[in-house]
Amino acid sequence: MKVGLVASLSRPGSNVTGVTQLTGELMAKRLELAHELVPTATVIGLLINPASPAAEDAIRDLRAAAANFGLQLNVLHASTEAELDVAFTTFHKTGVGVVVIGNDTFYVSEAKQLAAMSIRNSVPAIYEYHQFVEAGGLASYGGSITDSYRLAGIYAGRILKGEKPADLPVQRATKVELIINLKAAKTFGVTVPNTLIGRADEVIE
Numbered sequence: 001m002k003v004g005l006v007a008s009l010s011r012p013g014s015n016v017t018g019v020t021q022l023t024g025e026l027m028a029k030r031l032e033l034a035h036e037l038v039p040t041a042t043v044i045g046l047l048i049n050p051a052s053p054a055a056e057d058a059i060r061d062l063r064a065a066a067a068n069f070g071l072q073l074n075v076l077h078a079s080t081e082a083e084l085d086v087a088f089t090t091f092h093k094t095g096v097g098v099v100v101i102g103n104d105t106f107y108v109s110e111a112k113q114l115a116a117m118s119i120r121n122s123v124p125a126i127y128e129y130h131q132f133v134e135a136g137g138l139a140s141y142g143g144s145i146t147d148s149y150r151l152a153g154i155y156a157g158r159i160l161k162g163e164k165p166a167d168l169p170v171q172r173a174t175k176v177e178l179i180i181n182l183k184a185a186k187t188f189g190v191t192v193p194n195t196l197i198g199r200a201d202e203v204i205e
Helices: 024-037 056-069 079-094 105-109 111-120 132-135 145-160 182-188 193-197
Strands: 020-021 045-047 072-077 098-101 125-129 139-143 171-173 176-181 202-204
Touching: 024 045, 024 056, 024 098, 024 111, 024 125, 024 193, 045 056, 045 079, 056 072, 072 079, 079 111, 105 111, 111 125, 111 132, 125 132, 132 139, 132 176, 132 202, 176 182, 176 193, 182 202
Parallel strands: 020 171, 045 072, 045 098, 098 125, 125 139, 176 202
Antiparallel strands: 139 176
8 A cells, every 4th residue: 555556455446455464564574583593782773675665664563663673773775786785794894693684576586685795794584485495595584475476366257257356355364374494593603592493484404
């Protein structure tokens, strides 16, 4: 709704419908998990794309979440690959213990590069999607892409059978996944608590 594609989730009001994920709602939880993964970190970084419609909300929510844990939040903006590199270098130089990477389509396309920058600068990070962890990142916590595709496929079938998109409420994919890379944890010198390993949907060793 924030980008104006539909009037509301229940009544799209146009010839558009689809599937949305829990994204901004999970940002504060991602910070909590970052704190669990690196409890010695007193400064947590937030990497955010200033062009994202949800950027201001994310910064506000994470400042509140950081304050609840008595943590300092260091916010850096990046909307190009060069700025991403500068951001991770800055996180390293300023003593940030762990980084929360914001939700953004540009960051999704740069998942492998983000993981490489995290490793190169010795700054562990938690991201939204599994691609980051598979590329060597520490952890991800976000909506299941598989679940979203399944719901989208069901809608595609209904539309092909004649239903109108405007009559189909936007569905919200509610399944979330926690993925942890123990090999990366060893590289970063992070000891992952057994409680987190037990809660993970997937553990990469």
